[in-house]
Structure formats: C-alpha cells, structure tokens
Amino acid sequence: xxxxxxxxxxxxxxxxxxVHNLDAIQQRLSSHAHRLFxxxxxxxxxxMEFDNGGADFWTSPGIASVARLKSxxxxxxxxKCADPWCRFLFIHAATARQELKIxxxxxxxxxxxxxVLPEFAEFLIPFGKQTEPKHFHFAEFHQRxxxxxxxxxxxxxxxxxxxxxxxxxxxLRDVECSETQPDWPWxxxxxxxxxxxxxxxxxxxxxxxxxxxxIEKRIESLANESSPGEFSFRKIxxxxxxxxxxxxxxxxxxxxxxxxxxxxxHDYLQTVSSKTLTDKIGLPSTGTMEKKTNLSRGPHTEAEKxxxxxxxxxxxxxxxxEKNGVPAEEKxxxxxxxxxxxxxxxxxxxxxxxxxxxxxxxxxxxxxxxDNYGQRDFNFEDVQTLQNIEEKVSDAALILKANISILSQxxxxxxxxxxxxxxxxEIPRNCKEDINMxxxxxTGVQSALERQENRAEALLRLVVERKAAVNLTLKYNIxxxxxxxxxxxxxxxxxxxxxxxxxxxAQSRTSTNNxxxxxxxxxxxxxxxxxxxxxxxxxTLVTLFFLPGTFISVGRIISLTLMSTDIIHFERIAHGxxxxxxxxxxxxxxxxxxxxxxxxxxxxWGGFHCWEKRNERLTLSKENASNGQP
Numbered sequence: 001x002x003x004x005x006x007x008x009x010x011x012x013x014x015x016x017x018x019v020h021n022l023d024a025i026q027q028r029l030s031s032h033a034h035r036l037f038x039x040x041x042x043x044x045x046x047x048m049e050f051d052n053g054g055a056d057f058w059t060s061p062g063i064a065s066v067a068r069l070k071s072x073x074x075x076x077x078x079x080k081c082a083d084p085w086c087r088f089l090f091i092h093a094a095t096a097r098q099e100l101k102i103x104x105x106x107x108x109x110x111x112x113x114x115x116v117l118p119e120f121a122e123f124l125i126p127f128g129k130q131t132e133p134k135h136f137h138f139a140e141f142h143q144r145x146x147x148x149x150x151x152x153x154x155x156x157x158x159x160x161x162x163x164x165x166x167x168x169x170x171x172l173r174d175v176e177c178s179e180t181q182p183d184w185p186w187x188x189x190x191x192x193x194x195x196x197x198x199x200x201x202x203x204x205x206x207x208x209x210x211x212x213x214x215i216e217k218r219i220e221s222l223a224n225e226s227s228p229g230e231f232s233f234r235k236i237x238x239x240x241x242x243x244x245x246x247x248x249x250x251x252x253x254x255x256x257x258x259x260x261x262x263x264x265x266h267d268y269l270q271t272v273s274s275k276t277l278t279d280k281i282g283l284p285s286t287g288t289m290e291k292k293t294n295l296s297r298g299p300h301t302e303a304e305k306x307x308x309x310x311x312x313x314x315x316x317x318x319x320x321x322e323k324n325g326v327p328a329e330e331k332x333x334x335x336x337x338x339x340x341x342x343x344x345x346x347x348x349x350x351x352x353x354x355x356x357x358x359x360x361x362x363x364x365x366x367x368x369x370x371d372n373y374g375q376r377d378f379n380f381e382d383v384q385t386l387q388n389i390e391e392k393v394s395d396a397a398l399i400l401k402a403n404i405s406i407l408s409q410x411x412x413x414x415x416x417x418x419x420x421x422x423x424x425x426e427i428p429r430n431c432k433e434d435i436n437m438x439x440x441x442x443t444g445v446q447s448a449l450e451r452q453e454n455r456a457e458a459l460l461r462l463v464v465e466r467k468a469a470v471n472l473t474l475k476y477n478i479x480x481x482x483x484x485x486x487x488x489x490x491x492x493x494x495x496x497x498x499x500x501x502x503x504x505x506a507q508s509r510t511s512t513n514n515x516x517x518x519x520x521x522x523x524x525x526x527x528x529x530x531x532x533x534x535x536x537x538x539x540t541l542v543t544l545f546f547l548p549g550t551f552i553s554v555g556r557i558i559s560l561t562l563m564s565t566d567i568i569h570f571e572r573i574a575h576g577x578x579x580x581x582x583x584x585x586x587x588x589x590x591x592x593x594x595x596x597x598x599x600x601x602x603x604x605w606g607g608f609h610c611w612e613k614r615n616e617r618l619t620l621s622k623e624n625a626s627n628g629q630p
C-alpha cells in the first residue's frame with residue numbers, strides 16, 4: 001500500500017470517488033507542490049502519541065526524512081505493530097506564508113498510510129509560500145461514516161483497524177498578531193484538521209496543519225495538565241469525549257481574537273476619517289437669515305401663531321430689497337448687473353444675486369471665510385486607506401460567516417452520527433454530559449462569532465459611509481483648489497490669446513499690404529498685356545493681308561519664280577536714260593491669284609479663332625455647372 005505513496009489519492013483503498021475526481025485532486029496538489037512543500041533536509045514533522053490507554057504519552061519532534069517517518073508510523077516494523085491509541089501529526093511552517101516543513105514524499109506517505117480523505121488534500125492549497133494571502137475564503141467540511149457492513153472501511157487487524165469508524169475534515173480561520181508584517185499587525189491564519197475515530201478498537205488519529213505551532217502547544221498542554229482519566233483512551237466513551245475536547249480547542253481558537261481585531265479596525269477607521277465629522281464643507285454664507293412671514297396676511301389661527309418661525313432666502317431677498325427702498329424685481333436686475341474683478345487674473349465676472357462687493361472679497365481668497373472651506377487637507381491616500389479597511393472588514397465578515405457554517409456542520413454531524421445504526425450505544429448513554437457540554441460550547445462559540453459578524457457588518461456600513469464622506473470632502477477640496485487654478489490659468493490664457501491676436505493682426509496687415517502691391521503690379525501687367533495683344537492682332541492681320549501676295553510673288557515653280565514677268569519694267573536707252581514699261585496683263589494675273597488666296601487665308605484664320613472662342617465658352621459653362629453657378 002505504501003510502496004505507491006506517490007500516487008495519492010488514487011492509491012486509496014475502498015475509495016468511492018470517481019477516478020476523474022481523484023485525478024483532478026492529484027493534479028491540483030502537484031501544481032502547487034513547488035510552494036507547498038520544502039526539501040526533505042529542511043523538514044520537521046512533529047508527532048504526539050498516546051498508548052496504553054493514554055497512560056503512556058510521548059512526542060517525537062523534528063522528523064526530517066521518509067525513513068524516520070516510516071519508523072515512527074511503524075510502517076516497516078516486522079511483525080506488524082498495532083498503532084497507538086491516539087496519534088497527532090502536526091505539520092507547520094516557519095511563518096504563515098512559507099513552505100510547510102514537510103516534503104511531498106513524506107506527506108504522500110503519511111496520507112496513504114493513514115488513508116486520509118482525498119478532499120483533505122485540497123485543504124493544503126491555502127498554505128505554502130505566498131506574498132499575498134491566497135484562497136483564504138476556502139471553507140469546507142467533509143465526512144465519511146463507516147458504521148455498517150455495506151460501507152465498511154479498510155480492516156487491518158494487525159495494526160488495530162476494524163474498518164468501523166468515522167472520518168471528517170474541516171478548516172477554521174482566526175486572526176492573530178503578526179510580527180512579520182511591519183505595515184499591518186494582524187494576519188488571517190488557517191488551521192486544517194483531519195480526524196478519524198475507530199469505534200471498535202478505539203483508535204484516534206489527528207492531522208493538524210497550521211502555519212505556527214499554537215494548536216500543537218495547546219493540545220500538548222491539555223494532555224500534560226489533564227487530570228487522570230480526563231484524557232484517557234481505555235474506554236470508548238472516554239476516548240470519544242477526548243475527541244470532543246480536541247474539537248473544542250480548535251473551535252475556541254477560531255473565535256478568540258476577532259473582537260480585538262474589529263476594535264483595531266474601528267479605531268483605525270476613526271483615526272483616518274473622524275475629521276470628516278467636524279469639518280465644515282460648503283461655500284461661505286452671504287448673509288443672515290431672517291424670519292419668514294406671510295406678506296399677504298398675518299397668522300390668524302392659533303395653530304399658525306403657535307407654529308415655529310420659518311426661514312426663507314427668497315423672503316430675505318425681497319425683505320432686504322424693500323428696506324432699501326428698491327422694488328425686488330429692480331433689485332434683482334441690478335444685482336445681476338454687478339460684477340467682480342479678480343485681482344489676480346484681472347477677469348471680470350458677474351456676481352450672484354444678493355452678493356455685494358464687500359462679500360466678494362471672500363471669492364478672491366478661494367472661497368474661504370467664516371466657514372473655513374478647505375480646512376482639512378484630505379488626499380487620495382485617505383481614500384486608499386479607507387478602501388483597504390473596507391476590504392479587511394469585508395474579509396472578516398466572510399470568514400466569520402464561514403466559521404459559523406463549519407461549526408454548525410460539525411455540531412449537526414455529531415448529533416446525527418450518534419443516532420446512526422452501528423454507532424456504539426454506550427457512547428450516547430455514558431457520555432451524555434460530555435455531548436451536552438460539546439453542544440453547549442459549540443453553540444456559545446457560534447453565538448460569539450455571530451455577534452462579531454453583526455459587528456463586522458455594522459462596521460462595514462460605517463466604513464462605506466465614512467468613505468463617501470471623505471470622497472465628498474476631497475471632491476470639495478479639489479473643486480475649490482481647481483477653481484482657483486483654473487481662474488488663474490484662464491487669465492494667463494486670455495492674456496496669451498490677446499497677444500497672439502495682436503501678433504496675427506499685425507501679420508495679417510502686412511500680408512494685406514503686400515497683396516495690395518502685388519495686385520497693383522498685376523494690374524499694370526494686365527494693362528500692358530492687353531496693349532501688346534492688340535498690337536499682335538494688328539500685326540497678325542497685316543501679315544495675313546500681305547502673306548498670300550508675297551507667297552505668290554516669290555514662289556518658285558521649278559527654277560522660275562511664279563511671277564517672273566515684270567509688271568513694271570525699266571529699260572535702258574541711249575545716253576544713259578531709262579524707260580518704264582507697264583504690263584497690264586501681268587498685274588491682272590497677279591491680282592487674280594493673290595486676292596483669292598488672301599481672302600481664303602483670312603477666312604481660315606477667322607474660322608479657327610471662332611472655334612477657339614466657342615470651345616472656351618463651353619469649358620466655362622461646364623465649370624459653372626459643376627460648381628452650381630448659373
């Protein structure tokens with residue numbers, strides 16, 4: 001059975017849970033093994049055993065190896081030796097947030113040999129090395145009752161196991177003083193317990209897991225200080241009573257420090273937030289309220305005469321206006337027209353109705369005055385502190401509720417198991433006083449925890465209210481300070497805007513002047529261009545007029561000019577004189593050819609000119625149509 005201890009909890013004998021459930025537990029335990037367990041060389045498991053009916057009592061501290069654990073559990077002994085009548089296995093750590101002083105191999109060996117419930121393996125998860133508390137809301141109670149032949153447990157007569165008994169495991173939490181946390185003097189501590197009780201052969205086994213050795217020392221002190229027969233295992237009823245006593249030690253531990261912890265939280269809350277109850281928050285008052293009376297009629301009835309006077313700011317405004325001889329409507333209008341100039345920023349703002357220039361001096365001081373606005377300097381650290389307190393109180397309330405539930409299940413289980421068929425009848429008959437005392441003590445512990453739970457819930461409501469008050473005070477302080485800073489910032493920005501406006505105005509004026517000069521230059525260029533265009537048109541027309549005649553006159557056909565015949569010809573005669581000869585046919589031929597060509601050229605040029613004008617008009621109309629212009 002112990003040769004395959006590494007397979008726990010799948011190696012448990014007569015285990016009724018499904019394989020996939022056992023696989024899930026094994027995987028969770030393996031995933032947290034690196035922070036739960038220490039090296040075997042640093043292990044230190046303490047065992048306390050009672051034998052010979054409780055007369056023999058000894059402790060075995062500091063078991064630091066698998067071999068020594070086997071020896072103390074009497075696993076390797078030959079022949080097999082019976083287990084002691086009662087055995088306590090204490091597993092602890094150096095601090096509450098350090099690895100347990102047991103190796104994974106040692107724990108698997110002990111849990112396999114003692115056939116520990118597989119659910120108890122999950123109770124180890126809140127322990128181990130961690131910087132912040134983890135899984136401290138985990139609270140469970142599990143039990144298994146083997147009192148009939150159908151659900152009989154593992155029977156090993158050689159070591160004193162009959163197979164008839166009960167098994168249960170649960171965890172409780174309490175708050176203890178902590179010296180390892182410099183910023184917070186309290187710490188939530190876990191205690192996980194597994195208990196099995198053989199009702200035939202009187203064998204009791206306890207496994208107690210806790211961060212420190214407090215429970216171990218209390219149980220050891222109980223065993224040392226108990227009177228003869230009080231912590232005895234010779235009879236089934238006395239052994240059962242001893243088990244109830246150990247349960248009560250654990251239950252008493254779960255309630256002993258909650259009152260002082262909540263006192264500390266309440267005092268801490270008062271230190272942080274009590275100033276909110278005395279600070280005055282709001283804008284300064286602008287005047288003194290006067291009694292409100294009915295202007296239309298006086299108090300005619302006895303009830304009206306006996307009624308207490310009432311006050312109204314609206315009546316005060318009208319009454320003060322009539323005292324000054326000014327109608328209320330005109331007074332309201334004139335008040336609305338008043339203004340106030342901030343001496344710091346130089347800004348002018350309208351005054352609220354009913355506020356005089358004398359009262360406006362308080363506005364320049366950041367809304368301070370008779371009401372001492374902003375007297376308490378709250379900051380975000382106060383809100384963070386209150387949030388931390390709220391979380392601590394909320395955690396305390398949840399843990400208290402979980403402890404109450406665990407104790408209720410523990411009490412109900414023992415009340416039911418006493419009535420189960422197969423449970424020894426001499427136990428309820430001979431242990432009636434112990435059972436009644438157990439129920440009475442458990443009920444008292446539950447009542448104490450319920451009172452602390454109610455107190456925690458009331459404290460939680462108080463924390464929420466104080467946090468809201470601090471948030472409101474912080475909001476007013478921030479608004480007041482921010483308003484002053486914004487007014488100064490607004491003045492600076494206004495000045496910068498004015499200077500920027502002046503600069504850009506000067507730049508704009510310079511640009512306008514430059515544009516005006518450029519416009520004048522463009523106008524001159526346009527005028528000159530127009531003149532040159534007219535000249536070019538004249539030159540074009542003259543050119544078109546003479547071009548055909550010139551082309552005709554100088555054009556060549558093979559090697560002769562087109563007009564090789566002279567129209568006017570000068571001939572030399574005797575004695576150095578010349579004579580002019582005019583040829584009418586040549587002139588007629590020249591004109592018959594030149595004039596049609598000239599007309600044709602001008603018509604072609606005119607046609608191209610009109611075609612260009614038409615295309616220009618069509619393009620302009622399309623652009624106007626696309627821009628939505630007529």
